[in-house]
Amino acid sequence: MSQSEAKAKARELFAGRKALFDRLGGVFDNAGIDQRAIVAPVDWYAGDHGWEARNSLYLDASERLFEEAALAAIARAGLEPGDVDGVVTVSTTGIATPSLEARVGGRIGLRANVRRVPVFGLGCAGGISGLATAARLAAAEPGSRWLFVCVETCSISIRLDTDDPAALVATALFGDGAAAALVSTEGDGVGHVTGAGERLWPDTLGIMGWRVEDPGLAVIFDRAIPPFVTAELAGAVDSILGELGLQRSDIDRLCSHPGGAKVVTAIEQALELGEGSLDLERDVLRDHGNMSAPTVLFVLERLLARGLPKRTLMTAFGPGFTCSALSLERA
Structure with missing residues (x-):
C-alpha cells in the first residue's frame, strides 16, 4: 500500500486517539517511504485481535514468505532444495514451534536430515547476525550448503489500544518482507x-x-x-x-x-x-x-x-x- 493510503487508514484507525495522531501524524510524511507491503488485507488491521489471531496470521504469512524466498535463493544458486545441508531461520515477529523451516521443509523439498538453526530475538539486526551465523556454520564444515532465511511480519503487531507514541511511529515505518541467501565454501558465489x-x-x-x-x-x-x-x-x-x-x-x-x-x-x-x-x-x-x-x-x-x-x-x-x-x- 502507498504511504498516503497508510496515513489515511491510520488516521481512521487511531480516531479514538485523535490527539496522538494530530501530534505525530507528520511522521508518515517525513519517513522517506512511498510504499510498503503488508501480509493481510487492510481491513484486518481494524479488527480486535489477540495473541492467537495475530500469531495464526504470522504462521500462515511467514510460511508463504519463507517458501517463496527460500526457493528463489536456491534457484539463483543453481541448486535444488535437496542440495541444502542446513537452514538458519531468523524471525522475531511471531512464535513458531515447530519452527518455520520444519513447517515448510517437506513442501519445498528439503531433506529429512537437514540441520536446523532457528533464531528468535535479533530484530532488525537479524539480517546480518543470521547471515554471519550461516557463514560460520558453512566454514565449520567445508563443502556444506547452508540456506539462510529471514522473515518478518511487522504489521501484524500494529496496536491501536495504546497511547504509546512508539505504536504510531511503528505504524508509519514498518512493513513486511522476507529474504534468503545460500552460503557455502564451494561454488561460484557473488x-x-x-x-x-x-x-x-x-x-x-x-x-x-x-x-x-x-x-x-x-x-x-x-x-x-x-x-x-x-x-x-x-x-x-x-x-x-x-x-x-x-x-x-x-x-x-x-x-x-x-x-x-x-x-x-x-x-x-x-x-x-x-x-x-x-x-x-x-x-x-x-x-x-x-x-x-x-x-x-x-x-x-x-x-x-x-x-x-x-x-x-x-x-x-x-x-x-x-x-x-x-x-x-x-x-
Missing part, C-alpha cells in the same frame, strides 16, 4: 564473507525490542535511536573492524539497514560519509519501508545488481541495543 562482529551496549534494553502484552507484541522504539547512532556507531565499527584486521579506509562502501530516514542520516554523519552516500538504503526504505531483519538484504541485492565493491561492510542495529557488522568481499 561474494565472500570474510568476518563478522557485534557490539552490545550495557543498560540499553529499553531502546528497541518487544514488550509482551495480552493483546500482542508492543514495539519498543525509542526516539533516542538516531542520536545514539550518531554518538556510538563510529567507535563500534572501528572496534569490529580492528578485530578483523581492518580499518575504515579499507571499506569501499557501507551496506546498512535503513531503520528510518533519520537513522540513515545518522549513519552518514557518524562515519563521516558524504550526504546521500547511502542512496540504495534510502531507495529500499522508500520502496519497502522498514521490514526489520530482511531490509539490509534488500539493500545488498541492489548493491549486487549495481556491482559489488571490492570490500563492503554490512551493518544493522537491533534489540540489545546491538550493532551487527559483516565484511563482504567481491568474488
